[in-house]
Amino acid sequence: QNRGDVAYARSRATASWLQQRFTPAVDAALRRKGHQPAIYPSLIDEDAPRSGLRYSPEGPRYSTGYGDFAGIPTVLGENHRLKSYRQRVLGDYVLLEEALRLVGRDAHAIDAAKRADRAARPQELMVAWERLPQPIDHIPFKGVTYTRALSPVSGRPELRWEGRDETWTMPVIGYRQTQAVQYPVAWWIPPGNDDVLALLDAHGIDYDRLQQPARRAVQQIRITKTGSDHVPHTHDVEETFPAGSVRVPADQPMRMLAAALLEPRSSDSLLASGRFRHAGSPDSGLYGNELVEFSERVLRSDAALRSAFEQKLASDAAFRADGDARLQWIYARSPYATISGWRYPVRREVRQ
Template identity: 50%
Template sequence: MRPYPRFRRSVLQKLIVRSFIPAIIPAVLSCVYAGACAAPLAAVLPPEAPWQGKSMERVVPAADPHATPLERSGFVRSPDYAQTVAYLRSIDAGSRLISLHAFGKSYQGRELYYVLAGKPGAGKPGARKPVVLVQAGIHAGEVDGKDAGLMLLRDIAQRGRDDLLDHVDLVFIPILNVDAHENASEAGRPHQRGPFLKGARTSAQGLDLNRDYARLQSPEVAAVVKLLQQFDPALYIDVHVSDGIDYQYDVTYTFAGWGTYARSQATAQWLMTAYSTDVDKALTADGHLPAAYPSWVDENAPHLGLRISAEGPRYSTGYGDFMGIPTVLVENHTMKPYRQRVLGTYVLLEQSLKTVAREHARIAAAKDRDRAARPAQLMVRWERESVPREVREFKGYRYDSYLSPASGARELRWTGEPQTIAMPVFGVRSTREVTLPRAWWIRPEHTGAIALLRSHGIRMEVLDMSRAAMVDVAQMANGGHRQELRRPSRSVTMPAGSVRIPADQPGRLLAAALLEPESDDSMLANGMFDHALPPESALSRHLLAPLADRLLETAPGLRALFQDAIAKDAAFAADPQARLNWWLERSEYGDRSSWTYPVMMERR
């Protein structure tokens, strides 16, 4: 099985604007005038399917002294930051298995916390147990993982489930995006059933933290990357709630690349086999309906099918894949009741601990194989294939359409009537791959680039004296148009303090994704060098033409190359400006018309 990457947010936003918001406005206005607002979206969401799963047995009564804040509220209100930390402190104080740790600060200065759950002295003497690292609330309106984790920690500490820690440790981040978590509102995520208040998606810095793993512009994700380096987990779980349309599944999950497109093939195969089998079996036994996370070709036309794709290291799943860490993205279905979603997350986390305890040797071997691999190329561009890879059974709901007075068009309407349909699944094909060099070079003045690589744990050598090197130098038109990239080779002298980043290292692919200028996750693509790209004044044609004419007369070697280029490329031969630019690039003024990317590539 291969689940699917993220929904297209822009399509979702259009769907909300067209279908949900016009229906909400009258209800919102009426409740404002009445002085009290109930959940206005309940009237326009698709019908809610009844559910009573076996996982309900994990809920304790609201009067129980160890009940979580969510259980005390009847699964209506999720605790705020202060209540969450206070509850964790109470568990920490009452159990030797649980300890609360700060690991950084948010953009607004709030402490970031993780919980370490483990048995002292368990396992072999001196041996480090495998770690399952669970992260909740990177999108702060999606906090199913927080409330499920509080219940699981309570049961480990107080209700006899400490057996889960016999062969594995748990590291749990209850809220990563804490500033956005405190920016909670009834109006948050209007398409999501519960909890009552929901935090914001973006951080106080204005960033989507699950797009920041390559850039590390946020203190929150920078702190998480340090935790990943500290614990090197056997399994990394990032808990979200889906966007999109209605279907029967309540707990869905995905992995980067899913086999065909995974960069770390060995860990991907383990996730697709042993892990998926265990989790699906556990969820089904407890009354949940698990599946691969569906991503649509077009949400407004679901019959067109589903898509799978590769991922870059900007996402948690992509980052784990590039680093050889088995990583799971949980996407509970947004339209299922909050109680159902939280309990499904509990089952998934519980089973993950059991599976890693049993499979830790296989996981370690898979990680070692992936980190020892030395792929020669990195795919940096891809596009969806026109022919489906397969046709898959999908448990959805029937939908029809209605004429919306607000949009003036026919809009989807979900009926709540179950149906199983055959769904085509589309993959991608590579449109551009780059060959990795032996090493990359960066001069010492580019401190920001060097610091970013260090933050990712990329290994590098620092020159203690100057050294000559033959390198490819990436040049492009000022303004940074990567489609105009050239890679001439030249001998350069790198001063003391320069760094050489060898490609022969476990972080090879992440280094390539950050350093290769054609990568969509490169430092260039992420704007690190935008300040260095002012456009150069163009040399006027009436001056460039006589310059080229003189070179044509006085440089016989260039003249032969020029005539050969004209003979082989009719389009080039017919383009006066291209012909003049050819000479400009080879003149002494050529470097002035281009910008040199500060990362150089050693090929031999």
Template identity: 45%
Template sequence: MWQMRLPLTPLRTRVLVAFLATIAIPVAAADAPSRFVSDTILPAAMPWKGASERLIASADDSWITPAEAAEFRKTPSYAEVMSWLQRLDAASPLITVKTFGRTTKGREMIYVRASKGGAGKPVVLVQGGIHSGEIDGKDAGLMLLRDIALRRKDSLLDKVDLVFVPIYNIDGHEQISAYNFPHIRGPAEKGRDANARNIDLNRDYAKLDAPESRAMISLIRSLDPILYIDCHVSEGFDMQYDITFTYAGWGKYARHRATADWLEGRFGPAVSKALTAAGHTPIIYPSPIDTRHPEKGIRYAPEGPRYSTGYGDFIGMPTVLVENHMLKPYRQRVLGTYVLLEAALKIAATDASRVSRAKAEDRASRPTELLTRWKPAASPIGWIDNFKGVAFDTYRSPASGREEQRWLAKPITFRMPIIGQTPTETVRLPKAWWVPAEQAEVIDRLRRHGITFETTQSQRRLSLDEVRLVDPKLLQPSEGRYPITARFVHGQVEQVMPAGSVRVPADQPLGLLAASLLEPESQDSFLAWGFFPEMLSPAPNTDAFVLAALGDQLLATNPRIKTVFEGKLRDEPAFAADPDARLAWLYAQAGPGHPYPLRYPIAREIN
């Protein structure tokens, strides 16, 4: 129980009331807040005007979007978005609203296709609200769709189609509160980051636990877009940049080079030029090393397929992460997103054949290794000479009891180091992976990803690389799973794979994705995510008097086991002092051993 120990003088009473007002949530405020919670807690916004303000519809426009009508202080609900889009669908032959799945709570997931028709046209896929408190993409996309359908911007569809998912995480979107995402300046109320099961959908592209993720991967496979854009809002430090974006590994550490080179060489310059002309200040997303010390640098690092950008890289699909700056006003962020999306459609149309060639080149490549671990490089890999930062000082916070930052809305520039990564572990890919038929959950995920595999019709005897876990540990629950970390020991064994076993060849367009899911060392492997809890169950045991008799017999009749056993007694005092461990070890030597404990069920075909 919290107790006030100081006498309540009139001054202290006023201070206490003011403090409680900042942490309490009045019932009326929870229903319809009249102002942003961030109005009282975030630093002052820097002034901004830009040419993109001309994109806003006039107040009397019958096709004004809900966000424009609310002067960007509010964002529309799922029902309001559906109603507005259905009206646009009815008004324009260019617009079609379709469903492509259901959320965890059963809501219909929708996308909008903007198209002039024509078979085989390449698709630009854009999504908003995977983190539904970061909802800029939704309102920018509605404005852009309106202008394409009704405001003479239909030429954007001459060579490409636009497929727009306004709200990916609908269940999280509808859990709206003024206290969600308090670091983001508007809208007044926002949704949550995770879905109804508290799974972050931008951590679920590889493991596919959520129905929303499975629906999105199915949509991606059906469209095979030439460009995939995922709209977010950043966290971090204050800076002058408002619209930032990046790619897997910030381009430097991409797993597939051809699509990464297109993003760096063509997409980035095109959208940066358009944003600058519209009055915005773009940059490749500066992921901070230390938000308290911006001068320590920004991080460039490889990514795994749990993320949208990492997944796109692993499958050879150009993917862009938009990370608008959290402290810029919602109006400014939405307008910048509109400009970026329009520019993206233009460069995708211009470069459609070039992108298709890059995708084909990446998918024809056959990497022989998978990078699985890395660490920060000892020295910067580059510098931004005039990084556009914002000055801050510090103050002693009564709440935290330490020095906290106070941003001053004063522009500064400084030399920003870029901190890269040094590889510390790679694994050489096998010829194939063998998955037992009973691992139905894994096989289901492979099928959903479109990874090629064959199901054997007869048993096969093979020499396979078997993996055993050493010192496994369960980590804190994360994204609906209990992740596992361990060291691994590999060894060749003769093994009979029965009929119905699944063989996954590495020689396929999605071979690198298969490796990231099936190689035990991978940070996004099924093993790392905890798909095989049976590995951690102890082997069944029996009565001590039976085990002792069996162990005595083994030691008397098997010189090899006796030699190894005596060595363990000599070298491992803890083992020597544990009667149950001694008997369990001898029991494990007596026969083929129990097939599950600490044995990774997926084998690797080397030869």
């Protein structure tokens, strides 16, 4: 599985080496020994094998996505479970043997690709994406025949593999960006987060520790709950950081990985994985009638907010039908919200 395809790659030079050098060499070696290499079949629907192949970006939680964020050529090899044990073992042997030969020959090219990717300074990080409505391609795919038969255990038709080779024309389903965050100048982490610093150390992310207090213009991130979603809001503040605070510059080789870990909107952030639990709960503190009466007062006194609310109602049917979302929308934009809610402890230093 080569998930470093240039179409979605974040480390473009490394992905180009994988596509132009690694894939042709390893595929040819595998075929010479009777194996059938192919992209890992991430199916759109596991219960419908011919539904299509998912072809998307990745976060850093798994090895192939991590390699893309860190500028490390990374390949995940998987063997088809319907092949014999002997064939799977020998397939791994051929892959490793050819990979070692190629890396030995291309060591300088790999080093140059890694240096190029780590010197790049992208301005934004994609943090969310969605499936495209139409296939971006159709490709021949070597599948295996299957049927469906009623299972006496589940009481429903279940997939049954028959084991005969069959070539399918498979749609390839791509993805598009739906949300991105701009890189700050740096991230600030308060003292007392040694577990977070240990992770930064493990991943080679550079940072500096303050020896004396320092005052900086930063963005404070407050997280409110809107319906079932936790929504980050930024506020520009002047803040004094005590000695022991840590500044993580964005201008560094591990820029993308640092952002993936420290930006709260990132799906693989430290916040998403359960760090910073001491930050509190993203709760307004207003419930039931209190929140209703508060929202009504805010709309009566703020003509601009009232106008924006009416436009939102007119343009968003789902929002119009969701009473809780309506109340939280007003609360999140009220003056009270700027002094309440869950404050994410990591600050963003931005250019003024």
